[in-house]
Amino acid sequence: MKNPYAGIEDEDRIGRTIYSKHCKFCHATKGKGDGNQANLLQTKVADLTIDEFKNQTDGSIYYKVYTGRNEMPGFEKIIMEEEDMWMVLNYIKKFLRAPQTRGFNPQSNNSNRPRATYISCPWSI
């Protein structure tokens, strides 16, 4: 199974939103598996930042999230749109890229992306 959205930026933050809503309380903000609910479970929550995770194909990650296992819920009936599912996968795969650059990156030359206009606002003091 190929990822039809490989390399596509999650401009609308669909992946991030779904992750925050459905995954973060177990997998944690950075994917380490130490979310708020993690210690209430019998099964160790998978760490999504390690090599074993990285070495899988997108297809097998998709399958795991779709079907679930043990206390990992299956999202077949929760994340209904295939595109949404791929966006979450693209999002969680970003945990593997360290260190993360956050926020506005002036060096970025991704010119396809519409940018907000930054109005210069001089400090008054």
Ligand code: HEC
């Ligand atoms: C209720 C807690 C819980 C929630 C919510 C949850 N997970 Fe999990 N997840 C787990 C547990 C526990 C495992 C380990 C399952 C096992 O090993 O049998 C796991 C395993 C996984 C794996 C397999 C990792 C590997 O090493 O192969 C992936 C991928 C994953 N989760 C992604 C997600 C995504 C994406 C979401 C949200 C859409 C999510 N999980 C929501 C608890 C959770």
